[in-house]
Amino acid sequence: MKMNCIAVDDEVLALKKIRRYAEKIDYLNLMGTFDNALSTFSFLRENKIDLIFLDIQMDEFTGIQLLETLKDPPYVILTTAFDEYALKAYELDVMDYLLKPIPFERFVKAVEKVYARFLKDSQLQTRPQQRVENAALQPEKADYTFVKSGNKTVKMYFNKILYIEGMRDYLQIHTEDAKIMTLLNFKTIQDLLDPQKFIRVHKSYIVAIDKIDYIENNAIKIRDKLIPVSSSYKIAFNSLLSKKNITHL
């Protein structure tokens, strides 16, 4: 599933750079780049886009003014050379705020965050502008999601997940009654999961904390599976355990 995006910046060189970056990410479909507000508006009237890279300081209109006039706003990643607008960015509910010059890794991080949200919202059949209303209607997160597995789309209750194992390009989700193979990455699945209930413990594993039977020698036992806790995730894991009043020696 591709995400349609545009970039708006009054510096032509900045647009070239975003184009260069966007072309490296296969799920991004950069539909156009615009160096002024007018052409951006007319494009947005005709086209449905999911994500906009927007410079805050532009001729004629500031990016912020542009955002405020859109009644069906896409996800927004602000780009700017100045950090003085960060606070305003929070008010506008933007997905991320990139300070120029933008390193590629940072760009990827921002885009992945939006993509995870995009996938989730399209599963829930919501558009970005409905996020707020939905949040009001459903203060609790849905307790299940649908995941694609082969040619089926399978309902999966979060509270049935035991652990998730990464294998090359797909994930194997072990639940209480099934194993679901799906073409997701860890980042995407992690954004769907409640961070209080699930934690990454290894490059290849996320575990459901509630399902842990015991922990021994840097390994977690869930049912008959022994899952390693790698050193890079150990600190986060331990601190979560201590929050749950578990003393881990």
Next chain:
Amino acid sequence: MNSELGVLRSQINPHFLFNVLNNIDSLIFEDREKASNAIFLLSKIMRYMLKESNEEKALLQNELDYIQNYLELGRLSFENPEFLQFEYSGDFKNKQVPPLLFIPIIENTIKHCNKQSESPGIKISFTAGDDKIELKTCNYIKRNDFKLPDAGSGNGLKNVEKRLKLLYGENYVFDINTNLDKFEVYLKIPVL
């Protein structure tokens, strides 16, 4: 008075510096020779600023070179290099001026110009006469800059005016004119 003058002297504008750095970052992939040249120009103007900002007087010819380097970097922001028109005439040799006096006015035109306007969107003329030096700038402004044209950076042009007063008393002309979407500045100082 000297310390006051020191504070009022132009310092490198962070907006300009960051824009140049970002443009260089893009140029590295687009056009390496251009990127390299931009770094060369940037180091030249920085060296000049570091050296001259502590001096009382600078050679007008050096000041002209500095302005030209500065404008060449500024042009990276415009797709059409002709968008910024710079003309100079007269004799720039053997004259002295207070260093970095003109640059805030020039910087202002780049910062607040409306890039969507017809070309040239910025016109600058710099004239060195026998007894006077004149700088004239004209640019189209962005429509959302309702406030003072230097509202963004705050005190650019105000500081120029203060400095002129301290340096020349009443013996200078500094006119700022806004005419619809056109912004014009005229500066005339005596050759001392």
